[in-house]
Amino acid sequence: MKAIYMFGAGDVRLVDAPDPILKDRTDAVVRIVRACVCGSDLHPYHGMPSTPGGVSMGHEFIGVVEEIGSDVRTLVPGDLVISPFAFSDGTCEFCREGLYTSCIHGGFWDMPGMGGAQAEGIRVPFADGTLVKVPGIDETSPLLTSLLTLSDVYGTGWHAATRAGVTAGDTVAVIGDGAVGLMAVLSARQLGAERIILMGRHRARTDLGRKFGATDVVAERGDEGIEKVRELTGGHGVRKVLEAVGHLPAYEQAYRIVRPGGVISRVGVPQYEDAPIGFGSLFGGNITLTGGPAPVRAYIEQLMPAILDGTVNPGKVFDRTVTLDAVPEAYRAMDDREALKVMIAL
Amino acid sequence: MKAIYMFGAGDVRLVDAPDPILKDRTDAVVRIVRACVCGSDLHPYHGMPSTPGGVSMGHEFIGVVEEIGSDVRTLVPGDLVISPFAFSDGTCEFCREGLYTSCIHGGFWDMPGMGGAQAEGIRVPFADGTLVKVPGIDETSPLLTSLLTLSDVYGTGWHAATRAGVTAGDTVAVIGDGAVGLMAVLSARQLGAERIILMGRHRARTDLGRKFGATDVVAERGDEGIEKVRELTGGHGVRKVLEAVGHLPAYEQAYRIVRPGGVISRVGVPQYEDAPIGFGSLFGGNITLTGGPAPVRAYIEQLMPAILDGTVNPGKVFDRTVTLDAVPEAYRAMDDREALKVMIAL
Numbered sequence: 001m002k003a004i005y006m007f008g009a010g011d012v013r014l015v016d017a018p019d020p021i022l023k024d025r026t027d028a029v030v031r032i033v034r035a036c037v038c039g040s041d042l043h044p045y046h047g048m049p050s051t052p053g054g055v056s057m058g059h060e061f062i063g064v065v066e067e068i069g070s071d072v073r074t075l076v077p078g079d080l081v082i083s084p085f086a087f088s089d090g091t092c093e094f095c096r097e098g099l100y101t102s103c104i105h106g107g108f109w110d111m112p113g114m115g116g117a118q119a120e121g122i123r124v125p126f127a128d129g130t131l132v133k134v135p136g137i138d139e140t141s142p143l144l145t146s147l148l149t150l151s152d153v154y155g156t157g158w159h160a161a162t163r164a165g166v167t168a169g170d171t172v173a174v175i176g177d178g179a180v181g182l183m184a185v186l187s188a189r190q191l192g193a194e195r196i197i198l199m200g201r202h203r204a205r206t207d208l209g210r211k212f213g214a215t216d217v218v219a220e221r222g223d224e225g226i227e228k229v230r231e232l233t234g235g236h237g238v239r240k241v242l243e244a245v246g247h248l249p250a251y252e253q254a255y256r257i258v259r260p261g262g263v264i265s266r267v268g269v270p271q272y273e274d275a276p277i278g279f280g281s282l283f284g285g286n287i288t289l290t291g292g293p294a295p296v297r298a299y300i301e302q303l304m305p306a307i308l309d310g311t312v313n314p315g316k317v318f319d320r321t322v323t324l325d326a327v328p329e330a331y332r333a334m335d336d337r338e339a340l341k342v343m344i345a346l
Numbered sequence: 347m348k349a350i351y352m353f354g355a356g357d358v359r360l361v362d363a364p365d366p367i368l369k370d371r372t373d374a375v376v377r378i379v380r381a382c383v384c385g386s387d388l389h390p391y392h393g394m395p396s397t398p399g400g401v402s403m404g405h406e407f408i409g410v411v412e413e414i415g416s417d418v419r420t421l422v423p424g425d426l427v428i429s430p431f432a433f434s435d436g437t438c439e440f441c442r443e444g445l446y447t448s449c450i451h452g453g454f455w456d457m458p459g460m461g462g463a464q465a466e467g468i469r470v471p472f473a474d475g476t477l478v479k480v481p482g483i484d485e486t487s488p489l490l491t492s493l494l495t496l497s498d499v500y501g502t503g504w505h506a507a508t509r510a511g512v513t514a515g516d517t518v519a520v521i522g523d524g525a526v527g528l529m530a531v532l533s534a535r536q537l538g539a540e541r542i543i544l545m546g547r548h549r550a551r552t553d554l555g556r557k558f559g560a561t562d563v564v565a566e567r568g569d570e571g572i573e574k575v576r577e578l579t580g581g582h583g584v585r586k587v588l589e590a591v592g593h594l595p596a597y598e599q600a601y602r603i604v605r606p607g608g609v610i611s612r613v614g615v616p617q618y619e620d621a622p623i624g625f626g627s628l629f630g631g632n633i634t635l636t637g638g639p640a641p642v643r644a645y646i647e648q649l650m651p652a653i654l655d656g657t658v659n660p661g662k663v664f665d666r667t668v669t670l671d672a673v674p675e676a677y678r679a680m681d682d683r684e685a686l687k688v689m690i691a692l
Contacts, residue, residue, distance in 0.1 A: 093582070094607070099606060099607045101632065102606035102607060102632065260440060260445060260448035261443065261445045269625065270623070270624040270629050272624055273622050273623070273624035273626060273627065274620045274622055274623070275621075275623050277616070277619070277620070277621050277623055277635065278616040278618055279615065279616055280619060281619065282635070283612065283615070283616050283638045283639070284639065285638060286445060286447065286448065286509075286636075286637065286638030286639065287638070288509075288634060288635070288636040289634070289635040289636070290632075290634040290635075290636075291629070291632070292630060292631060292633070293629070293630065293632065295632075
């Protein structure tokens with residue numbers, strides 16, 4: 001089959017890869033219908049060392065089940081399914097409490113022995129635990145665009161907002177106008193936040209953010225941006241800050257705009273390990289830091305109905321659709337901020 | 347009056363200081379009856395640069411109101427009062443929501459213009475907001491020993507446990523067998539924790555910890571201690587970790603024993619600013635980091651009844667009582683771990 005591999009920073013290619021086959025009795029093989037390029041794919045696009053064998057890319061997809069292992073109970077060939085960006089057995093103590101990204105037997109699509117989703121097909125381990133069947137529509141539905149956000153960005157934005165404890169009437173700041181930041185805006189709005197300050201400097205993106213529910217946009221960065229947020233919030237900062245970038249300056253911005261007693265909820269994958277958490281940053285103001293890889297498997301069934309009935313349209317984050325052969329160019333366009341998020345239609 | 351000043355690392359002296367007088371109309375002047383030396387006083391005792399003018403020490407006290415400013419409404423001379431380790435106006439938006447340590451007009455006793463509590467008397471700003479009257483007993487009561495813990499260590503341990511969300515049936519680890527750690531054990535027990543693992547290596551202290559409710563003691567440190575905690579908790583770590591030390595190794599221990607999805611609640615004043623919070627420490631496991639300076643003012647009225655009726659006896663953390671002139675020696679004894687916590691009786 002055809003698949004997208006990365007061989008080093010900036011080096012993305014369409015290659016011939018082995019067809020996916022069943023390995024374990026709990027596997028399914030899925031023909032991919034929609035996939036996409038993630039903001040987090042840009043991290044290796046910037047920094048990956050040269051890797052002659054290449055790495056299979058992509059972790060978000062919708063597909064049709066083609067084959068199932070003998071122990072798969074809830075799916076049959078022909079089912080239209082959404083996959084989370086992490087696979088999980090669905091039965092361990094972490095899965096049972098909804099923390100699917102800490103599944104004892106789970107993992108990520110870029111692990112050795114796995115294949116990525118920017119491909120024609122994929123082997124899915126623990127198919128019953130991992131995949132969610134989409135009822136009532138087929139692979140020709142225009143709803144696929146919005147449903148695809150349930151693979152990662154919508155559930156990740158939702159995780160940011162729920163982990164922060166956003167509730168009705170809240171004031172929330174969202175740092176980052178990428179797809180996850182915009183989904184955090186939508187999620188905060190759905191949870192009843194009254195004031196949503198979106199910090200981002202790409203006009204087309206922040207305009208879309210306003211459509212998703214942002215009430216204020218702060219384009220300024222650094223001291224100026226922080227000053228602006230404080231002005232908007234009576235001087236003491238924001239109770240709930242959703243950090244959807246992952247770079248250190250975004251975290252630093254977060255603790256400088258959060259109100260004493262408030263919460264910073266991170267969902268941007270941190271591109272740093274050490275950062276300030278002492279008296280002057282988190283401790284002195286009793287700031288809570290939370291977040292992590294979103295267990296989106298827990299949210300797919302919860303968020304799907306509002307997509308199926310047209311209440312929300314998170315698919316608007318996709319501003320370009322390509323076929324598999326144009327994915328290398330899609331990476332470049334996203335990296336140059338020409339495209340917000342690129343969908344791959346197969 | 348006589349007061350204790352620190353002039354540099356290891357240099358604590360009894361000196362003659364000006365008598366406290368009313369400055370603002372919301373002040374009270376309090377004659378101090380009980381004070382104590384705090385584990386956090388040992389931080390400057392180790393590292394304070396030579397300061398010829400000296401710094402007035404102490405932030406925990408019970409006293410008798412001697413004089414009140416014209417705007418003080420809730421207190422009269424003769425009242426027996428407990429003071430939190432921070433003063434606060436009691437009326438600002440942070441005080442109204444219980445976050446007294448972030449009071450807009452509040453502060454700490456070691457700030458310029460203030461005086462410490464290891465002294466015969468003290469000026470208390472915002473007396474109505476800061477002080478809590480103790481009903482029904484006088485300054486000769488033996489209950490004063492336990493009531494003094496409400497100034498800091500008991501409320502701080504309580505803050506650790508409540509911020510962590512400790513509830514009935516929980517498994518909790520407490521890092522640190524100092525007075526705050528032991529009060530965190532007592533608090534976790536009061537909140538219904540079923541299993542309380544106390545990490546500390548001073549036998550007399552951990553024995554006291556068992557009396558306060560610890561069910562397990564782990565004396566080992568580093569990898570060995572972490573391994574032991576994991577063994578005790580089925581391999582995945584502890585849901586609620588209360589960090590009552592403030593040094594970086596204690597924080598590192600915390601994120602290495604916390605279960606994915608769990609909480610680290612810090613109340614030991616961090617002696618570091620940067621620390622690991624990336625994928626490998628907090629983010630990957632969706633760990634929440636919370637805590638800060640305890641708004642003990644919020645807890646005094648809540649925790650006092652169980653002391654007054656004898657249900658709890660947190661005063662057991664005091665294992666030595668001295669007069670003011672012996673306080674320099676008390677610092678040394680606490681620093682050498684000869685004394686757990688020293689009370690000053692005036």
